[in-house]
Amino acid sequence: MGVELAAEQASSYGDLDNFHYTDSQLVYHVKNALKAALEGDCDNYNQLVGVMHHSERLLPDEVALLVTCLKSLSGAVSCIDVVHHRSLLAAIFGMRLWNYSTDVMDALVELVISLASSSAQYVDLCLDMLVSNFVPPYSFLELLKQPRGLTRKDQVLDRVHSTLKDIANLVPLSPLRLEKVIRERMPNIYMKEPLIVMYVENMLRLESGAIGELVGSTMLVAIVDRLIDLDVEIAWDDILHDDFSKGIFEMEIEDLEGPADDLQHDGDEFPRQTWIERFFGGNVVAEKLDSLMVLTFEHLNSSNESGRLDQVFEVLLQSFQKTVLTAYKSKFAQFVMFYACSLDPENCGMKFAVTLVNTFESSAYPEWRMSAVACLASYLARAKFVSASFVASILLRLINWCSDYCKNQDGDSNPKAHKVFYAGCQAIMYVLCFRMRSMLAIPRLRSQLFLLRLDEILKHPLNPLKVCLPSIVEEFLRLAKSSRIFTVPENHVPNGLLESELSMAFGGLERLDMFFPFDPCLLKKSDRFIRPNFVYWSMVRSTYEEEEDDDDEGTSDEDVHELRTGGSRMMSDGLDRSDDEEDSDLDDFDYSLNKMSITPKDPPSYRFGVQMPSRIRPSTSPESL
Template sequence: MIMSLQEPGTRKRPLSDASPADSKKYKMEPSQIISTESQQALFSDKMYATYVKSALESLDKDPSQVNSLTDKIRFPVSHKEAISLSHFNIVLSSLIANVSRLDNKSCHSLISAILDYSWLELQSSGEVHQRFVELYSQFLGVLVSSYPKHLPDVTNKLMDEFSRFNPAVESKLTHHDILTKIVRYIPTCINSLPQTLQKNFPHHLSSTTSELTNYVANLMKMREYCPEIQFNTWQLIVECCIKLDVELQNELDDLDDDEIDELINGDDVDYMLDSVSSTDNIKALSTKLDSIIQLLLQSTAGSFSDEELNNGNGVALFNTINSLFRSHILPTHFTKSIQFVIFHISQYQPELADSFLVLLIDVAFNPNEILEKRLKAMQYLSSYIARAKNLSRHQVVFIVSYLIGWLNKYIIERECEIADFESRNGARSNDGKSAGGMERFKLFYAAFQALLYIFCFRHQMLSSSDSEWECDLDKFIQRVILAKFNPLKYCDETVVYIFAKIATKLNVCYCYSIIEHNKRERMLQTNGQAIMPSAVGNFKQKQEFLDLEAYFPFDPLVLPSSKKIVSKNYVEWAEVNPSVDDDDEDDSGSGSHPEEENSDESSSSESEDEEDD
């Protein structure tokens, strides 16, 4: 018999050999484990709460405990020594309950650490996280309401984070809930909010598209509960868009329309640019501008209904945008995109379009405005009437009649000045900008060009019958083109050529002979030959008009997302270009606007004239 080498009392039997009854002695139920962990967590939380309470009570004597809390909070969220959310909740709860102690000098660093805490970086979720968001939001509200001196720091923190989240997507964040309460607690804070918003607005070049659009989206959200700063928020957005618009146009100056469209809307670029960085810069600028304008158009879509206009909200918003157009967009040189915001929203209601037209008329025909601004307003007026699809026939005819009335009065009052100028100077002076020169009639030429441009797009509306025209437009144009002002010489060449084609087809007038005469005269001036006698022969540099008057503010938008929205209210050239005869030379208007037509024809005609001469 083989005896065990172990003493019976000390021999250990493997757990696997234990009987079921014995196993129960060693095994704990899951509920017991959870209960134990909960008890440990509860014990830990109670201990931490006691520690925080002790730290606050000993502030005056020994701030070391509060300083220790401050250091824990200042650690990055991902740091292993960073304060846990459960412990942070205890700190926040204790501070809310002991808000009177926060005015202690030793608490300033603690408050600063809490405000600097990157709560947007938290990746956790669940009850603890939700509780933290609630307590953090409550703490900020209590802090500001109890100690208004912390208002700038709190609002700066909240607005600094605007660029990091989209309010329409991340609805769990409570930035706007906190700001709503702050505005309610401290109504006077409204005066300081615009400055804080401006300070934190992302830079238009160094920021990403998402940062800019997030910030703009949050500004749009703010107008829901703080309408008092509506003008300030829109001003910041418009200024940013203008900067992007101008930067983009500077980059696109050397490209033609097809290259621009391919670069912005296409995936491949099959032509050479100065550098790859230039291509990237154009795409970045266009994406930013497109995203912001798209957001503005979408966020205001429901703001101009009958209900919104009747309760005053829609009127206030439109007046804000209309005012910013006058003060910011209109004076800016050659923007191409931001003006489509007012173009689009003004067509929601006839009254809004009327208001916009009144603004343009007021600037264009106001002698107290500077000339450059009046000319720009004239360009906007013609381009808007031509391109805005929702305008009524009455609105179009009214503007045409207004232009005719003003032009007619101008001719009656000032045509004699040309005869006086000729008698004094004859053909000796070549300085069109000299006192009494043709330069002073710039507004007249801009107004007549506006009339021609509108006619090209709206001739169907302006025809009252088969042989009759509204306001006797045909008779008026025939008279003006023969006047001593000779407007066909000083208006944009492309507009003149397109008008001549349409006017000939519709039997309004025939002006090719005048156009050819002006062309030959201009070539003689360019070649330095003797200037042919004419009523306007003393304006040397016709090109000085072209840069300004060739600007059509509502030419087709190149930003793809925004264009898709605007296209519903936009008149394309192909929609209004009249049918042509088979023997016409390539005037079918394949381009989307008249500026794309006849450039080749114009140059070829000049070449033929040179040969004839």
Template sequence: MSITTEKRRLSSILKPYPSLESPKLNASLSQNKVRFDDLSIESVLQDALENNRLQRFEHLLASIKEEQFDENKFQQVFIDSKRCVHLLNANFGMLVEALLSVKWLSRSDTAQEIYKAFVIELLVAHSNYTSLVVSRLVQSFIPKDDDRSGWVHGVPTEETLRTVAPIHDLIVRLINVIPMLFDVILVHLRKNFPYFKKPTHVVCGFVHNMLCMTEYSSMFVEELLEIIFNRMLVIDVNAPRREIEEAEFPEDEQQIFMMEDDAVAGHNEDEEDVTMKMPLAETLDCCMELLFEYIKKRTSSENTNESDRMFKVLLSLFDNHILPTHNTHHVQFLIFYFCSFKQSYAEYFITYLWKQVCNPNVSTPMRQAAVGYLASMLARAKFVPISLLKSTLLEFSTWVHQYIQETDSMIGCTLKAHMVFYSICQAIFYVVAFRSKHLTASSKNLIFLQSLQLSSIVTCHLNPLRVCLPAVATAFAGVTRAHQLAYCHTILERNARRKLATIYKNEAQTPQECLETFFPFDPYILKKSSQRIDPIFLQYQASETEENHPISSPEARGRKRSESMSEDVDDFLQESKRLKNDQGAPQDFGEMHYTYSYGVSPGFHN
């Protein structure tokens, strides 16, 4: 009877304290202060277990929490704790929590080793403390708000690296003795990832430490990068291109439309002016630079297998996270950057995207997004050779012509019914217009363009020019007219008349049915990390024939401004802007407005 009563009493007394931060506990412990020298951890635990005497246990807990002991006493505490670790069962959870909360990273190397030995011994003896230990270690990866000086633009100083090195060393040792530990680590990394609006050095510090973990946990590279990519996408979506531009150029509107020219000039800012004015953009910029540097290091070695494995990881992350995410602006440049390392990577990525487009089992939004990535990649990547560009355009053309032949002309040509077809058509128009200088540089290339039968595409019963972005349609019309590949202006004019007739008939101006378009590899506008992209990013260049071939035919009269390859057609509109009179209607028809859900700049200017 007495034994049962003692066990129940011990359990009921030791377990009620849920946390070291309990106000009642703090008040109780502050009133009972004793010298730590008078306490022996092992004797205190034995006394509590065997005799149910808890007063000395409370004094021990208070002394450890106050942490008022020197280097020698610190070492003594953890040597004694390791010696009696077998006694630290679930009843003494508060003591374990107090020991794990002691600041150990600022101690000597010897003291750190003693602390690590205690933690390893604890988890080997008591697996129930695994989550608590891992949580403490992961939280140590998060820089404090006042640690900003240790992270210059998200890059750790030498002193900061030395501070976090013992944490990584302890994790490595724990993984060696408990192989399944990393599953718990992944859970706590997801749980403790800093809120995306935290200061830049806080988010970047955590990302840096996660990237360091991939070096000794190669089996979990994809899982670690997946956590980082998901959080980066959250930041990217919450830092729209328009808001970044408005923050960088709050007064001079004209500079917004010169962003691409600035990229050509190499962003010649002063060294002290590399900080983005928008806090989220600065966080994204620093994190992107960390990832670019990480990718470069992982592929700089001569180990081809390592590079190929990294490419497969990035492609998987792109497929599962980036491609389905709506309206991102910068994270996708990680795969763009990687593809520049080797032509085979670019070829594989383009082939992968095209398979997504052609697969009827893939959802229409995903297929449309894949077309956007394809078109933007072909237009903007300097590392894509002309041979790959031509072969992909031929694939586009073949698919489109087959679709036209298989589609009954009696079926309605609504945008929703033929979304993928219209997306591929616009991709053809966009790439031909953007890469016109290369595609018309020789008679051989011109013959290739003629083989695409562009005239048959624009004149088919589905009328793809009707739903294309006006800037793309007019740029394509200018290129094909200059090289006598197709004549689009009559179709553009007829489409505009039909639209106006509908408006006047209903006595109300209704939005034009226009293809929702996403060109993901548009100009990269983050300052620090842009140095990785600028050398491999292509700016628009008109061919000499186009420059010397102004649109002056009678049918183009009154719309030279909207259909010429001039600076007025240089940008797709941002989300809330409107494009005036771009569909090629004579000005007698009045002024028309076209609204898009979101758009990006095609960069059609000289």
């Protein structure tokens, strides 16, 4: 009797003993069919293979037949030959759990586990089959929008992940193979968004699941790599298609200049026609990246709630150093680090900044050092959760490095020879443009600012003021003049706002180090995670109107002298402070930010400081956007 007929007859009866085929007898028939195929008799074998191909709208008898055959194969895996039974294996590993009822799913995963544990030659095939079920067939995409589709999704994925865990327990080396399979199976950036998102969901589920300790780090690194792939696919022409010569800061300011009735001042909403919609409405790649970023943010939040953030952050930090930091024109992927730091400022937030400053000080690659210090400056300027005291301590390290560099140099300005030095100077000025006023609001930090050795750097023959980006230099000098902290001789101040040959040589064309990575996030869904902890240029600029009226009554020469000569003991070992002092600093810093009005009083063309770009971009115009 043929295998198909025997199985069909046996499966048609609830009491198998009343018919003459027990489970062991069915296994025996399947084994015979497999052995006969080795000798050239393929009739029963072909029937068995044909049963495996049943998937479309199965009748109850057909479901029972398929379940019976799968279970029989589980007991006969020792007779399956990877070469001679290739068609059977192809049929089994080509089955999609999504197409079957739960009875068939259970029988199929049981067979997969049996195959994986029977021989090492099946492990990769089994893992590949399971990973292929991370995403459904295209025909299921619409069904997933309905409750029954979501139920099927849970039924499939629960079985996939439990089976991966069972195989890992039976085959200890399988997680190493799983990492490779997942990377190879990962959807490319052109695949439909729901499929990419679902695949990454499963990767994150593995990261936090039972075998997360074995494969978790690989999952996170692979996800960051995919974020970078999507990120670099978004060209700047897509973002600045209206006017490439216009900086992102200008656009941010312009959109905030709308009618007051259009603004929600809770920090979560902007006018309907925001710059986010303006740039990325209909951009398919940006929408995919946005969805994956949100998924990653939610995973980070969940990891924080479960006490796993430290572990996850270490992996992300290593990945950031190897990929994001060196990626050409990464625009948004780095916000994964920003959000992780915002969840734990005292640990992750400080560790991130220290890693960047260490890279700047000691890396063997100049480009990495320049990228690191640009990222550091952008982070310190934009991260609302970083205390003013910590910003000051990092600035001290940067200033000390630049000062030591100056002591060993006596030549004239040379952008190419001293590019790391100029990148450091530019970073210092950029951070001060954002943070100087908030630090001045804290008496202890105000005293320390007067004691920094920035004057000697700015007056050095290397003359960073004539090399760094003019827009940043101009804004910095404006703030320095009003605060009377830093004095610069006239011959060191660049004339006008046009770029000199020196600054153009430093900026160059298409330079990675000319970007400040933490500009306002232009991804629509991701923005809500970043906005509560983000310092916008409009917030900083809005304090000018409040304080400029006081400039004439500002710090007197006597006050300056007292600040310059007093308080030196505070600077002895890098801004040491007690916990109470730190809490006070944080309170003062929060207050200085909270009082900043979001809506500026004057139009964007009122002064050049408004147009200071957050993103140092290639020298394509007089303003070096």
